[in-house]
Amino acid sequence: MKWTTANIKHVNYTAKHELYVGTHTGSFKHLVPASDKTPYGQNNLSDLCTLGKDSRITSLAFGNDDQTEILLGRAKDAVEIHSFIEKGHSRKTVSLNASPIVGLARYNDTLIAGIGNGQIQSLKLGASDESEPMVITTGNQMDHLRQCTQVRSIVATGGKERQNNLKVYDLSSDGKQIFTSKNLPNDYLQLEVPVWDSDIGFVDGPSVLATCSRTGYVRIYDTRMQRRPVTCFASEEHGMSFTTLVAKGNFVYTGTTMGALKAFDTRRMKTHVHTYKGFTGGISDLHLDTSGRFLSSASLDRYVRIHDSETTVLLYQCYVKSKATKILIRQFENEPGVLEEIEEAAELQLDRNESEDKSVNATFVDSEYEHMFDQMPTVGDSDESEEGSSDIKHSKANLKRNSLGQSLKIKKKKVANS
Structure with a gap:
């Protein structure tokens, strides 16, 4: 499909999906590409009146295996827990001691949050508001925290510089550190290779991990073998700065600040095997559905997209009006009446936006033309x-x-x- 800035939906895209998108302005949007009437309709799940200066969404993750709970973190010290059960939507807010929040997870009844200052804070959800969270210090700076979906007690963190490199913790053992990575040997000038683990992903299990870096490398670690990466890709291209990563099976999908989305095969990391097109801005987040075939992406060009991970075809593209920072994709539960309610809400929102645009444009044009005609002299009639x-x-x-x-x-x- 050719590059375009319009909202599009491929004719062969028949999968039933819904998207949850976090934006730079703090809005939390719900889109249903599975809808035939309003595939580009957007329903805002956050209260825009309460959004402040530090409301940018910095973390978005599912809180359970059924994907009925979403954990939302912002640049401020507050976590929102959104639950979608029995056609309803409930929201709960939990306050922490630091910000910004760069990663969220849930283990049993404990909320796990990664903070930008290098802390992992654990807080019991049933505890009182005055209770202090348990703190684990991983370093002085953290870029991301990821949870292993197969073993939910395992989390991994990574950040900039060697003291904040990849580390793995077991929350079932009081936050015990079970792995820390080791940098590559010094280069030919005996200088230390720069480390910046901007994102982390578990490759189908707690033992194999993948990291990407703003300095242009993608590394694969096996915690059962050695501390140094077992295989890696290093780019010498200018602008190959990786920002986000997601892994599934033998493939690792990475996005860059220059709007490049590439797929690597973990069995041969010399070069990428796929390139996905259609981006005009930096890629801020990636997420795969449960099957691993549909790759969703959020971009700073204010678009969200879904690609076929195997054929690289652009299946869906929608303009969300704000810079998209985080995205989640899940199977749409087509319960009776749910899709109709979503379509009606989306149609009402579209009608409201159109009426507002028309009223604004009409007011502006009328006032301009009235003023212009008032200033013009009458010719030939007086x-x-x-x-x-x-x-x-x-x-x-x-x-x-x-x-x-x-x-x-x-x-x-x-x-x-x-």
């Missing part, structure tokens, strides 16, 4: 214009008479002198 034109004619005639009189006087003087 007596004043006739009087004005006659005055101009008389003034021209007087000028002609004066010029003729002066010329006659000059001639008389010449004759007298001669």
Whole structure:
């Protein structure tokens, strides 16, 4: 499919999916590409009136295996827990001691949050508001926290510089550190290779992990073998700065700040095996559905997209009006009446937006044209214009008479002198 900025849905895209999107402005949007009437309709699940300065969504994750609970973190010290059960939507807010939140997880009744200052905070959800969370210090800076979906007690963290590199913790053993990565050997100048683990992903289990970096590398670790990566890809291209990563099976999907989405095969990491097109801005987040075939992405060009991970075809694209920072995709539960309610809400929102746009445009055009026409003089219909034109004619005639009189006087003087 050719590159386009329009909202599109491929004719062969028949999978039933719904998207949850977090934006830079703090809005939390729900989209249903499975809808036939309003595949681009957007329902905002957050209260826009309460959003403040630090409301940018920095983390989005499912809180359970059924994907009926979503954990939402912002640049401020608050976590929102959204539950979608029996056609309803409930929200609960939990306050922490630090910000920004760069990763969220849930293990049993404990909320796990990764903070940008390098802390992992654990808080019992049933505890009182005055209870203090348990804190694990991983370093002085953290870029991301990921939870292993197969073993939910395992989390991994990563950040910038060597002291904040990849680390793995077991929450069932009071947050015991079970693995820490080791950097590659020094280069030919005996200088340390720069480390910046911008994102982490578990490759179908707690033992194999993949990391990507802003410095242009993708590394694969096996915690059962060694601390150093077992295989890696290092790019020397300018601008190959990886921001986000997701892994499934033998493939690792990475996005860059320059709008490039590439897939790597973990069995041969010399170069990428797929490239996905259609982006005009940096890719901020990636997420795969449970089957691993549909790859959803959030981009800073204000679009969310779904690609076929195998054929690289762009299946869905929608403009969300704000810079998309996080995205989740899940199977749409087509319960009786649910899709109709979503479509009706989306249609009402679209009608409201169209009416607002029309009213704004109408007011602007009318005022402009009224002012312009008020300032314009009326031509040819009033007596004043006739009087004005006659005055101009008389003034021209007087000028002609004066010029003729002066010329006659000059001639008389010449004759007298001669």
